[in-house]
Amino acid sequence: MGRLTQADLIDRNHVFEQRSPQELLQWAYDVFGTRVAAISAMQRSGSVICHMIHSLKLPIRVLFVDTGVMFPETLETRDRIAREYGLEIVTLRPEKTMEEQTRERGVLYLTPDGQQECCRLRKVEPLRKVSDQFDALIGSLRRADGGRRAECPILAVDPDNNALRVNPLANFSDAQLEDYIERHNVIVNPLHFQGYATIGCNRCTTPVLPHEPKRAGRWRHLGQWAQYCGINPTDADPAHQPSIELPDELIDRILGRESDFVI
Numbered sequence: 593m594g595r596l597t598q599a600d601l602i603d604r605n606h607v608f609e610q611r612s613p614q615e616l617l618q619w620a621y622d623v624f625g626t627r628v629a630a631i632s633a634m635q636r637s638g639s640v641i642c643h644m645i646h647s648l649k650l651p652i653r654v655l656f657v658d659t660g661v662m663f664p665e666t667l668e669t670r671d672r673i674a675r676e677y678g679l680e681i682v683t684l685r686p687e688k689t690m691e692e693q694t695r696e697r698g699v700l701y702l703t704p705d706g707q708q709e710c711c712r713l714r715k716v717e718p719l720r721k722v723s724d725q726f727d728a729l730i731g732s733l734r735r736a737d738g739g740r741r742a743e744c745p746i747l748a749v750d751p752d753n754n755a756l757r758v759n760p761l762a763n764f765s766d767a768q769l770e771d772y773i774e775r776h777n778v779i780v781n782p783l784h785f786q787g788y789a790t791i792g793c794n795r796c797t798t799p800v801l802p803h804e805p806k807r808a809g810r811w812r813h814l815g816q817w818a819q820y821c822g823i824n825p826t827d828a829d830p831a832h833q834p835s836i837e838l839p840d841e842l843i844d845r846i847l848g849r850e851s852d853f854v855i
């Protein structure tokens with residue numbers, strides 16, 4: 593096994609800035625095969641990733657974390673995408689229902705610390721439980737979403753899941769995203785047409801006003817506009833220098849070093 597750090601990915605990330613999202617998805621499948629999955633919360637950019645996987649006819653599974661308190665529109669979007677795009681969507685669930693959790697721990701999401709714990713139990717842990725099945729996870733983070741996403745790299749190490757995160761839409765602008773959705777008539781969560789800029793659990797998501805930042809609708813009751821659930825490693829403290837462990841041969845393929853030995 594070898595160690596892969598974020599610093600190791602600098603050159604590869606530089607080269608990948610010039611690749612289209614479809615090329616990056618194809619690359620991910622070519623390198624990781626059945627050990628790559630996409631993760632989608634059934635928001636607008638996740639729908640675009642699902643549509644691209646469908647268009648490329650890639651047999652990439654999609655992971656969806658159902659916290660048990662999702663909007664019905666989100667679950668309907670998941671079901672439509674699975675049905676109409678022919679994708680295998682794997683729904684991951686927390687160990688306890690929200691009712692059981694509340695009975696045992698109280699209403700966690702009402703305080704900043706409680707929110708972190710609730711998101712850990714209901715979002716982060718369900719993904720971590722299946723993460724040994726994967727070496728790479730495809731996300732749909734975009735720099736255009738601002739906040740901690742503003743610097744999001746295309747490739748990022750994810751130490752919690754010991755996997756490489758691939759964000760094919762990292763440099764996709766809002767205009768490019770909307771253009772893709774329109775041209776391909778992509779299935780979009782209907783809540784986006786009701787003022788929801790981003791969409792998570794029904795307990796912690798509200799619509800946003802036109803002048804507000806996109807993430808103002810998340811955890812609004814906590815009074816900050818910079819809360820994150822912790823499921824995306826690039827949302828973590830940027831000073832943190834994480835690493836993951838993967839087979840040496842896989843690291844060579846990620847870094848494009850396999851041709852070093854070809855004369």
Ligand code: SF4
Pocket residue numbers: 659661700701706707708710711712714715792793795796821
């Ligand atoms: S978004 Fe809210 S309800 Fe959902 S897991 Fe996080 S704190 Fe809990």
